[in-house]
Amino acid sequence: MSITTRDYVSASNPDKFKAKQFTLTIDGGYEASVITYGAVITDLIVPDKDGKPTDIMLGCKGLDEYMGNGANHGAVIGRSANRILNASFTIGGVEYHIPKNEGENNLHSGNPGYQNVFWDGKILSEEEADEIIVDSRIAGIPGCDGGAVLLSYTSPDGATGFPGNLDTKVLYCWLEDKTFLILYCGKSDKDTIFAPTNHAYFNLRGEAAEGTVNNDLIMINSDKITIKDDNNVPTGELLDVDGTVFDCREYRFIGELNDSDDHQMVISKGIDQNFCLNTLEGTFSFAAAVTAPESGITMECLTDLPGIQIYAGNNLGDPLDIKTTKAYGQYDAICLEAQLVPNAVNLTGFDSPVIKAGKKVYHACGYRFV
Numbered sequence: 111m112s113i114t115t116r117d118y119v120s121a122s123n124p125d126k127f128k129a130k131q132f133t134l135t136i137d138g139g140y141e142a143s144v145i146t147y148g149a150v151i152t153d154l155i156v157p158d159k160d161g162k163p164t165d166i167m168l169g170c171k172g173l174d175e176y177m178g179n180g181a182n183h184g185a186v187i188g189r190s191a192n193r194i195l196n197a198s199f200t201i202g203g204v205e206y207h208i209p210k211n212e213g214e215n216n217l218h219s220g221n222p223g224y225q226n227v228f229w230d231g232k233i234l235s236e237e238e239a240d241e242i243i244v245d246s247r248i249a250g251i252p253g254c255d256g257g258a259v260l261l262s263y264t265s266p267d268g269a270t271g272f273p274g275n276l277d278t279k280v281l282y283c284w285l286e287d288k289t290f291l292i293l294y295c296g297k298s299d300k301d302t303i304f305a306p307t308n309h310a311y312f313n314l315r316g317e318a319a320e321g322t323v324n325n326d327l328i329m330i331n332s333d334k335i336t337i338k339d340d341n342n343v344p345t346g347e348l349l350d351v352d353g354t355v356f357d358c359r360e361y362r363f364i365g366e367l368n369d370s371d372d373h374q375m376v377i378s379k380g381i382d383q384n385f386c387l388n389t390l391e392g393t394f395s396f397a398a399a400v401t402a403p404e405s406g407i408t409m410e411c412l413t414d415l416p417g418i419q420i421y422a423g424n425n426l427g428d429p430l431d432i433k434t435t436k437a438y439g440q441y442d443a444i445c446l447e448a449q450l451v452p453n454a455v456n457l458t459g460f461d462s463p464v465i466k467a468g469k470k471v472y473h474a475c476g477y478r479f480v
Contacts, residue, residue, distance in 0.1 A: 354372070427439050
């Protein structure tokens with residue numbers, strides 16, 4: 111296993127905007143690169159069925175493009191991922207207001223969020239990484255394979271309206287079973303929201319492959335989805351997937367979801383839905399899997415979180431949405447965003463995204479290649 115670094119700087123203003131890129135490589139042809147801007151995963155290379163190295167991570171050409179792109183390619187999202195109704199919530203009897211950046215609602219916290227700031231980064235030994243994994247007390251996470259990268263950022267009290275100085279750390283590492291792990295840790299000096307995710311866009315045939323992901327297959331370990339209103343915000347109602355297009359407990363084509371005339375699909379121009387997972391609290395559990403018959407690559411998502419947002423790049427098409435040779439368009443990717451239930455801060459019956467002052471909280475998501 112090896113970890114290499116290189117400067118990752120702005121082409122237009124190299125003296126002002128500078129990041130660092132870390133590349134983690136393990137035996138078998140597995141490689142992941144992350145940068146200190148947005149905690150972005152820029153590359154994820156795995157072997158296809160013929161052993162050919164295949165970059166399955168959509169992204170941008172360089173730092174300028176990542177900084178200007180609105181799709182949040184590969185970024186850690188927070189403090190609060192997804193949507194909050196009316197861009198407001200109450201903690202401890204105090205009402206807080208955050209930016210209305212999607213109609214009357216808030217999406218992905220606003221700016222500056224985790225996805226559009228520079229983080230500190232350092233390399234950890236295998237032993238140091240394993241200590242953090244053990245400290246998380248999330249059962250079932252295998253040991254680190256060789257070393258890790260730890261990114262750190264403190265979101266200041268009042269940033270985009272959220273209370274508390276929130277210290278956040280993200281551990282990236284390969285695990286012994288070919289899982290690429292994302293381990294989040296948050297600790298605040300005030301009660302606040304800590305509900306991160308990673309907004310990676312995957313194409314298991316290769317990031318620049320022609321065609322969409324509609325002919326790839328998806329499986330989701332979920333019996334229910336959260337119903338959303340016409341602005342994509344969960345209402346608190348649940349729908350049993352049995353007998354619906356949302357029943358992905360066995361593999362089905364992603365295109366069946368995107369092409370459905372179900373109103374939940376129509377309002378988001380394809381699949382963009384939170385599934386309530388059958389995961390075990392405090393346990394690194396199977397959440398979903400995607401397989402691309404053409405490349406033979408199968409990727410499983412594991413998490414301790416209770417939800418996962420499945421999104422098929424319905425709105426891709428920004429001019430900056432290009433990493434190598436191909437501009438991206440609708441349905442060119444699939445996102446598996448392990449998360450707390452969106453808008454849970456305003457709902458009852460779901461795990462709360464609010465963490466108590468002084469308490470360290472961990473969440474994990476991993477992408478395993480089998």
